[in-house]
Amino acid sequence: MHRATSRQGRNTWGWLAVPLLLLAPGALASSPAVPSTAGVTSQIGQLLLGLGVVIGLIFLLAWVVRRLQGQVGPRSNQVIKLLSSQALGQRERLLLVQVGEEQILLGLTAGRITPLHVLQQPVVLPETENATPEFAKRLQELLKRDAKP
Template identity: 70%
Template sequence: MRRLILAPLLLAGEAVAATPGPSTEGMVDQLVQLVLGLGLVVGLIFGLAWLLRRMQNQAGPRGNQAIQLLASQSLGTRERLLLVQVGEEQVLLGLTAGRITPLHVLKQPVVLPATNTATPEFARRLQDLLGRDKTPPAEH
């Protein structure tokens, strides 16, 4: 009985031992082909990213545009008010998820105060950290 159970296992073992394994030359060829294919795909991704960046820079905004965004105010998650300068006119626009609506053309242009992006305290501390400011820090 034991021989009947073990006979198929012995035959399977002999069949596996009789089949030749893959040659190392074939494996090297496959590995080279895999590496070259992967390099081609990665190179294509970087090339397309470079091309996309170059196209966006050419089509991007320029400093001397006829249309300028002067101010923006959020009204909700998807609603905004925009104050836009078009030539000599200022237009108040309502912006929603699916629509831009002109709300009012201003007869008198709104004069916006000049905004300073960095506070003097922040600028001083940044210069201190960079070691560029040679003046002693102010006492508080």
Template identity: 65%
Template sequence: MAKLLALFAAGPLAALAAEPATVAPLTNSGIAGQLVQLLLGLGLVIGLIFLLAWLMRRVQQIGPRGGQVIKLVASQSLGPRDRLVLVQVGTEQILLGLTPGQITPLHVLKEPVPLADAEVATPEFAQRLMELLGKDQKDKP
């Protein structure tokens, strides 16, 4: 019985040893084929990125867009990590103190601070960039 088991075990090994070792050559697709494959893969990844960006914008538009209840009226930095924020909720304005670990309501204004809707404050860099591009802020509709 042991001889029979040894014969079965050694049979495939002997067959492998008897055959000459041949390496299958790689298909010679050339550089053009590899370049096409690379470009198709890159195009697929870039297309997937654009698709996900489009989906993110669509998902964000589902929520309340123009009818937001809470509006940031003004913000003033007091230090590197502390600031005062004036928030409007409906018709009521609340002055908040923000620190890294806490938000504290400081004062509820009896009369709301009037909002300057006529001129939107733009950062200095954005304003300078618009001037350089030849687009004046007054041209906005």
């Protein structure tokens, strides 16, 4: 019985294929089995050109964003400045923030920012030049030496 079913299935598909071939005899003959080399080369060229345009747009947009970032807002005369930060744990930090003339100690956790203390006397931080790490000092010396000649 299994053989009869498979024969019947084969015959059904065979009879369906014959009318399709009769209706479109030129369809199989006109489509080449292997695409031409010129067509493939043209498609690869178009693909590479499109890829180059997309990559060029990405670089252009990155350049524009970089140029506009400096013009969007003031950098050196910001009203709110982060003076110091101290990690207490993986997600907890203490922040010393200056707003105008007032310094505020903030507690920062994963879900909250809590003002802990408003300082009556501002904390005086050491100059950043004195606190520069040894590597940065050495790099500055090398850059100065290269700029002189």
